[in-house]
Structures are given as C-alpha cells and as structure tokens.
Amino acid sequence: MxxxxxxxxxxxxxxxxxxxxxxxxxxxxxxxxxxxxxxxxxxxxxxxxxxxxxxxxxxxxxxxxxxxxxxxxxxxxxxxxxxxxxxxxxxxxxxxxxxxxxxxxxxxxxxxxxxxxxxxxxxxxxxxxxxxxxxxxxxxxxxxxxxxxxxxxxxxxxxxxxxxxxxxxxxxxxxxxxxxxxxxxxxxxxxxxxxxxxxxxxxxxxxxxxxxxxxxxxxxxxxLGVVSKDRGKEKNTIQNEVINAVYTDSLAEGFWHPAKQPGERFLKGELLGIVEDVWGTPLQLCHAEYDGIVLYETTAMGVREGDSLIAYGECRQLSEVAQ
CATH class of the missing domain: 3.40.630.10 (Zn peptidases)
Structure with missing residues (x-):
C-alpha cells in the first residue's frame, strides 16, 4: 500500500x-x-x-x-x-x-x-x-x-x-x-x-x-485497468510516431518570427522560421531537414542565444482514422 x-x-x-x-x-x-x-x-x-x-x-x-x-x-x-x-x-x-x-x-x-x-x-x-x-x-x-x-x-x-x-x-x-x-x-x-x-x-x-x-x-x-470506461463508440485514431526529432535553439539574440504553427505539416527545405536583429537583418534561417510536423515552438518574439525556437519531427506516414 x-x-x-x-x-x-x-x-x-x-x-x-x-x-x-x-x-x-x-x-x-x-x-x-x-x-x-x-x-x-x-x-x-x-x-x-x-x-x-x-x-x-x-x-x-x-x-x-x-x-x-x-x-x-x-x-x-x-x-x-x-x-x-x-x-x-x-x-x-x-x-x-x-x-x-x-x-x-x-x-x-x-x-x-x-x-x-x-x-x-x-x-x-x-x-x-x-x-x-x-x-x-x-x-x-x-x-x-x-x-x-x-x-x-x-x-x-x-x-x-x-x-x-x-x-x-x-x-x-x-x-x-x-x-x-x-x-x-x-x-x-x-x-x-x-x-x-x-x-x-x-x-x-x-x-x-x-x-x-x-x-x-x-x-x-x-x-491500465485502473478505471472502467466504455470506449466502444470512440473513433480509433491510428497514432503516428516521430522517428527523427529536431530541437532548434537560437544562435543569437534577436527577434523570432515562426513561419509555421504547432501541428502544421511541411516539406523538406521549407522555411520554419527566422531570427532577425533589431534592424531586420536575418541572423538565422531555420529550414526543415525533412518532411515533418511542428511539435512545439516559441511564441515570444524576443529570444536570447540558446533559447529554444522550434521542435519538429519526421513522422511515419500520417494515417487516416481507422475504420
């Protein structure tokens, strides 16, 4: 106990x-x-x-x-x-x-x-x-x-x-x-x-x-059998697994402008966001290393060197709701 x-x-x-x-x-x-x-x-x-x-x-x-x-x-x-x-x-x-x-x-x-x-x-x-x-x-x-x-x-x-x-x-x-x-x-x-x-x-x-x-x-x-729940009427979503994940941090102090939103999908090479200095000069361009989905991102515009910017993952093929 x-x-x-x-x-x-x-x-x-x-x-x-x-x-x-x-x-x-x-x-x-x-x-x-x-x-x-x-x-x-x-x-x-x-x-x-x-x-x-x-x-x-x-x-x-x-x-x-x-x-x-x-x-x-x-x-x-x-x-x-x-x-x-x-x-x-x-x-x-x-x-x-x-x-x-x-x-x-x-x-x-x-x-x-x-x-x-x-x-x-x-x-x-x-x-x-x-x-x-x-x-x-x-x-x-x-x-x-x-x-x-x-x-x-x-x-x-x-x-x-x-x-x-x-x-x-x-x-x-x-x-x-x-x-x-x-x-x-x-x-x-x-x-x-x-x-x-x-x-x-x-x-x-x-x-x-x-x-x-x-x-x-x-x-x-x-x-786990801890609670009883009738899930018979629920739709069963086929879960997809991230097989590679990228966690991108800021390389400099500046202003962060994301180009995607959490849950949004993208193709390899697409721009995911940019860090600029106060004059608008690009300091860091974040491009996707592969097709994937945005897991989370920083919503604060001002960032410091080392701050987290965005995390995204390469998924196994996204599937439709199971029949």
Whole structure:
C-alpha cells in the first residue's frame, strides 16, 4: 500500500497531504485515491514546470472527480511539483535556484532546491509507482500540438509498456525520446513504465483543452485497468510516431518570427522560421531537414542565444482514422 511520510492510504479512501522536500522547508501537495479493488499504483505528476497550468488543473480536477469505489488500484497525484514557479508565473525554472527542475533528475538530497525536489520525487514517489504519467504543456512562451513522449532509453519491456501507454492516450503523435534526464525518463530507467504528455501552452487554456487533457489521462488509466470506461463508440485514431526529432535553439539574440504553427505539416527545405536583429537583418534561417510536423515552438518574439525556437519531427506516414 502506498505510503509517504505519515500519509498512508487505505482501500476506498481519498487522502490529501503534503510531501516534505528532503532537507528543505518546502512541502508539495499530494492527493492519493485508493480504489476498493486490487490494482496497480499509478503516479501522476503536474507542474514540474510551474506555469504549465493545464497539467496542474487536469490533475486537480481528476483527483477530485475519480471515485475510489470505482477504481482498481491507487492513483497518486503530485498536484504541483514546482509551487514557487506556479504561484509566481515563472517559466521553466525553480525561482530559488534558477534551474530547470526537469533537468535535475535524479536529483541530490544535499543539492539546490531543484535537485532536492527531484530527489524527493524519485525516492518517495517513483519508487512506489507501477506506472507514471507526467503532465506538461507549452510554457508561458510556447505553444505545443497535443502529443506524447515515451522513453527510448530503458529496458525493452519498460519501453514497450510505455509505448502502449502512449498509444492509449489517443493523441495523434507519439515521440520516442532518446533523453536520459527528465522525471519520466529517470522513472523508466528505474523500471517504471512512463510517459510525458503535452497539450496547450502560453500559461492559459480553454475548457475544451482541459476536457481533452482529462480524456487523454483517463484513456491511459482505462488501458491500465485502473478505471472502467466504455470506449466502444470512440473513433480509433491510428497514432503516428516521430522517428527523427529536431530541437532548434537560437544562435543569437534577436527577434523570432515562426513561419509555421504547432501541428502544421511541411516539406523538406521549407522555411520554419527566422531570427532577425533589431534592424531586420536575418541572423538565422531555420529550414526543415525533412518532411515533418511542428511539435512545439516559441511564441515570444524576443529570444536570447540558446533559447529554444522550434521542435519538429519526421513522422511515419500520417494515417487516416481507422475504420
């Protein structure tokens, strides 16, 4: 049975509590919902990037809406992993140390705050999970198309279970990650099947986007047997996988003008965006290396050297809705 600190969940109960960060006075809000029936422990985290609010709201609402009497197993929600950023509308970083929390895993118990949060999540939550869903979005300066990452650096069995979770979301695009950092990648390396989901951005969201994100998560929980859901009337979209991904950063300080939108498809050689100096002189032209689709891009016009501009992927042939 799931337990962290003094918080111990019992069958058929919903429990709210605070997870103490190792060697720090910060506490993270946790809600755990334990079903009446046996089943896996599913960890769902949100707010690793604090201003990606749609993930936080998805976790907050599902943690209240899911009925313990109708669950098989336990769902543990870490509602806000980076509260300092969430409450101060800070993009990407933990305000106290200026680090990207998702790059701090597996963390250090005696490190900076980001490293301590990562260490706490790994040792208190990853270690007790059978499956893991990490909820993200475009940050305050980004927009993303709905897509899902699954780990590509883990044991084959873990990667395959993760791929099936990604497929279960119902999202059009999945990306096999080659990274070894990030909360979900670290969990997978530890043996926990895991995915990272993306939807929305800009520090805001619509009711339609929120409903879609909640549906994405419930689709995965249904596939894992944690919730019961009649999906017989739903259309089955054939998911496409990104086989190559390009993450383009700015080579100079300047003004960014994207030529495509998230989810838009393009051909090899097409212009995806341009960075100009203040006089309008081109500093960087971003051309597509192959036919593909835009995963996410920076919406801020002003960029610094090293800032992310655009991410895109080469997909297996995009398919129509299955009959």
């Amino acid at each position: 799931f337990q962290t600190g003094t918080m111990k969940l019992e069958s058929g109960k919903r429990l709210k509590g605070l997870l103490q960060v190792e060697n720090h006075d910060l506490k993270l809000p946790v809600c755990a919902v334990c079903g009446c029936n046996e089943g896996p422990v599913v960890l769902i985290t949100a707010g690793i990037h604090g201003a990606e609010y749609i993930g936080i709201q998805t976790a907050r609402e599902l943690s209240k809406e899911l009925n313990p009497k109708e669950l098989n197993g336990t769902i543990v929600f870490l509602l806000v992993a980076n509260p300092q950023a969430a409450f101060s509308y800070t993009r990407l970083f933990v305000p106290e140390d200026g680090k990207n929390l998702n790059r701090a895993f597996p963390g250090k118990k005696d490190g900076s705050l980001s490293e301590k949060i990562a260490y706490t999540i790994e040792h208190e939550l990853h270690s007790q999970a059978d499956y893991y869903i990490d909820l993200h979005a475009g940050d305050t300066h980004e927009q993303v198309m709905p897509f899902v990452y699954y780990p590509g650096v883990a044991k084959e069995e873990v990667m395959e279970k993760s791929r099936k979770m990604a497929e279960a979301t119902g999202m059009e695009i999945r990306v096999k990650s080659s990274a070894t950092t990030g909360s979900y990648n670290c969990a997978a390396i530890e043996g926990v099947p895991a995915i990272l989901m993306e939807r929305g951005g800009g520090g805001s969201f619509t009711s339609e986007q929120l409903a879609s994100y909640k549906r994405d998560v419930v689709n995965v929980l249904s596939a």
